[in-house]
Amino acid sequence: MREVLDTRFFMEYFYSSNKKTQDRMRRRLVDLIKRNEGIVPAVVLAEVVNLTCKYRGRDEARIRYFSVLRSGLIIEPMTSEVSLEAGLMKCQHRNVPMGDCIIASTAKLNDAGVFSDDGHFDQIKGIKRRW
Secondary structure (H helix, E strand, C coil): CCEEECHHHHHHHHHCCCHHHHHHHHHHHHHHHHHCCEEEEHHHHHHHHHHHHHHHCHHHHHHHHHHHHCCCCEEECCCHHHHHHHHHHHHHCCCCCHHHHHHHHHHHHCCCEEECCCHHHHHCCCCCEEC
């Protein structure tokens, strides 16, 4: 099954202090790349760059950006279809952040699950979350 990767996945993958968690994220990433089933919404890439820049600086943020781009993951742009679906989803789920609605919409439109530990995704009917 295709999976949309949330920002939390990349934060654990790049920066987890827990070796077991980091190894699990690495195995998951390798598997998704091999199967060509890993999707990264553009908003997630932007969040990864922002958080890395904030905590590690601009140079490392650029390195992380290019490592995701070159990874073999599918980078999903913010299309008009995603915008419509995310806006309608946000209207229905007021307590779910817009970024999560964009991620969930990307999953829905790609018939994919969401790989995240964020419980917001459990509130959205039809979205399958795993961690």
